[in-house]
Amino acid sequence: STSTPVGPPPMDSKAKFKAFAAYEAKGSIKDFEYVPIPLKDDEVEIRVESCGVCHSDLHQVHNDWGGASFPLVPGHEIVGIVESLGKGVTTLKEGMRVGVGPQTGSCGICQDCKRGAQQLCKKKLKSYNTPTGDKLQPHTYGGFSERLRVKAHWAFPIPSGIPPNKVGPLLCAGITTWSPFVHYKVKKGDKVGICGFGGLGHMAVQFAAKLGCKTYVITRSPNKKPEAEKFGAAGFIVSTDEKQLASHKDSFDFLLSTISGPGVKWEQFLNLLKPDGKLCCVGLPPSMTFRPNALVVKRLTICGSYLASHSEIKSMLDFCDKYKVYPQTEELEMNAKNANEALEKVEKNTVRYRMVLVNKQ
Ligand SMILES: [Zn+2]
Ligand SMILES: [Zn+2]
Incomplete structure (x- = not known):
């Protein structure tokens, strides 16, 4: 042995x-x-x-x-x-x-x-x-x-x-946010949103940007915009701003959620996705609640990724x-x-x- x-x-x-x-x-x-x-x-x-x-x-x-x-x-x-x-x-x-x-x-x-x-x-x-x-x-x-x-x-x-x-x-933090892009075949030109902008999020933004994706940071904190741009985000969406969210409705190919806290309005994220879009979770919020309407009518996928x-x-x-x-x-x-x-x-x-x-x- x-x-x-x-x-x-x-x-x-x-x-x-x-x-x-x-x-x-x-x-x-x-x-x-x-x-x-x-x-x-x-x-x-x-x-x-x-x-x-x-x-x-x-x-x-x-x-x-x-x-x-x-x-x-x-x-x-x-x-x-x-x-x-x-x-x-x-x-x-x-x-x-x-x-x-x-x-x-x-x-x-x-x-x-x-x-x-x-x-x-x-x-x-x-x-x-x-x-x-x-x-x-x-x-x-x-x-x-x-x-x-x-x-x-x-x-x-x-x-x-x-x-x-x-x-x-x-x-x-790196491998956790890298794997979803590889496994779910996110590609150059895709519109990608990184939900949550901390240890995981700031890595995910860099990966998506360098992969050639149209990369957005989606967060509750409006003051994180300059940092998001520094790491390569082309756009920034404040998740409490209904108007901003509405202007990006049905437009994202892929959302990566690094959020671990409670109180997320998941339907807002589902509304951002294109038909056949994916919401991939790497964060672990205490629960996930949403009406499945958008999921069904846009044939969306909610998925996860681990290490x-x-x-x-x-x-x-x-x-x-x-x-x-x-x-x-x-x-x-x-x-x-x-x-x-x-x-x-x-x-x-x-x-x-x-x-x-x-x-x-
Ligand atoms: Zn860890
Ligand atoms: Zn084994």
């Missing part, structure tokens, strides 16, 4: 990894150390350079979705340098910069894995909170850490053109390198105090547009 080390354990097998963890649900982030599982044949050890802070880190620390295991080391927008290779790793080299997102493995044999939709695999591994069966490291720990061991297949080589501290948010497939992650990184699509980040040195500050800013929704915790080298 690839998981059983043969021969004497490596010299560093008792070395502890320093990380930052919540010790209980809603607990603050504190210093944490753990003895990692010995490096497996198909894994690499990464020195973490930086890690983005995602809204779902906050949900996990709060155990909003249930099932969180504590101590919990958050962080799934990880970038770092490969420092050790498992014996079977041939695809990566020591010294390479790699990125690791929320998904760190899949079974490889189920229907979804076989058709290249690994993000839908029921046995997927996650960068944190996946049980390991090991006593010293009972579940996986995320990127709020100095080091990390992860399957080489899910550590993606980072093109050298992308600034290192901009990489992290691409691995979650990205292995090949989509690679194509996104190439696209970001080629078109210089990067997140706008606010950086803090990685430590417990700053991790708490970053999570608090995420909770208060004051981040423009992604927090990144950077390890001092």
